[in-house]
Amino acid sequence: MVHIRELDPSASPLDYFGYELRRKREEAGLTQKELGGIVFCTGSLIGQIETTLKVPTREFAERVDAALMTDGCFTRLVGLVLRSQLPTWFQPFADMEAKAAYISTYQCQLVYGLLQTEAYARAVLGVEHGDHLDELVAARLERQRALRREQPPVVWVVLDEGVLHREIGGREVMREQLAHLLATFGKPWIELQVLPFSVGQHAGMMGSFTGLRFDDHPDLHYSENYDSGHMTANPQVIRKRSLGYARLQAEALSPRESATLIARVMEESYGEQPGSGPRSVA
Structure with a gap:
């Protein structure tokens, strides 16, 4: 007798x-194999998702909704599922980030999560999370759905120049990532500036931070360290960090100059190099 794990x-x-x-599959009179055939996956994968051994993707949820005629139930639910895969300490910020009307962030180590490519995110998250990497990458990409809302948030990003030169995931991954950043220029709701090395000491020396503004909630300031995050609505902190961010914006290159620098780094550091093609074997 097959043991069915109760959830x-x-x-x-x-x-x-x-x-x-x-429940919905059995209600429809389908086996796991039969449903898998309808949504283009194996019956084994259906079973693994039903028993929480695998985390569903958004595409999977959409196909199941269509197959079982569940009126978007699984598509609505999958956002919560993916967000739950984020570190517990990060989830409160992700919840607020998804609701923000205006996001301003300074990043000194990495490209901001909302602007990361899948390959770049996989390389970053794979450093310490190899066991559940697919789930974490899916959760990070789910955060980016905020940029595809009917009324997306205004996002202003100041990147330290070091982010452009720190090779994450290899040359091809970095080239794709910088090309993705270049593609944001001209979008009315995204502004990107690079803080050049030549600035020297600056208001972001203590590390990356993010400010969130809302239409109907107090502003929030967020910062994090190795394995925890801190979010506050303290008016004094908001005032101080807002001034610091304004100084970073003033000292950073203009968006146009930033695009020129990103394009130059992309070609000089991650472009095709002489002799980089396949080598003949003697």
């Missing part, structure tokens, strides 16, 4: 997704 739908969004997927 507690109240345990987590992932448990609820698996519980509902099994």
Whole structure:
């Protein structure tokens, strides 16, 4: 007799997704293999998602909704599932980031998460999270859906020049990532500036930070260290860090100059190099 793992739908969004997927599939009179054939995956994957051994993707959720005629139920739920894969300490910020009307951030180590390519995100997250890498990458890409809202937030990013030169994931990954940054120029809701090395000491020396503004909530300031984040609505902190951010904006290159620098670094550091093609074997 096959043992069917029982799920507690109240345990987590992932448990609820698996519980509902099994319930709706059985209600439709389909086996795992039959549903897998309809949504273009294996029956084994259906079983793994039903028992929380695998995290569903948004594409999977959309296909299941269409197959089971569940009126967008799984598509709505998958956002919660993916967000639950983020580190616990990061989830409150991700929730607020998704609701923000205006995001201003200074990043001294990495490209801001909302502007990362999938390959770049995979390289960053793979440093310490190899066991659940696919889930974490999916969760990071899910955050980027905020930029595709009907009314997306205004996003102002100041990147330290070092971010452009820090090779993450190899030359091809960096070239793709810098090309992605270049593609943001001209979008009315995104502004990107590079803080050049020539500035010297500056208001961001203590590390990366992000400010969130809302239409109907107090402003928030967020910063993080190795394995924790700190978010505050303290007016004094907001005032001080807003002034610091304004100084960074003033000292950074203009968006046009920043685009020129990014393009130059992309070609000089990550472009095709003489002799980089396949070598003949003697």
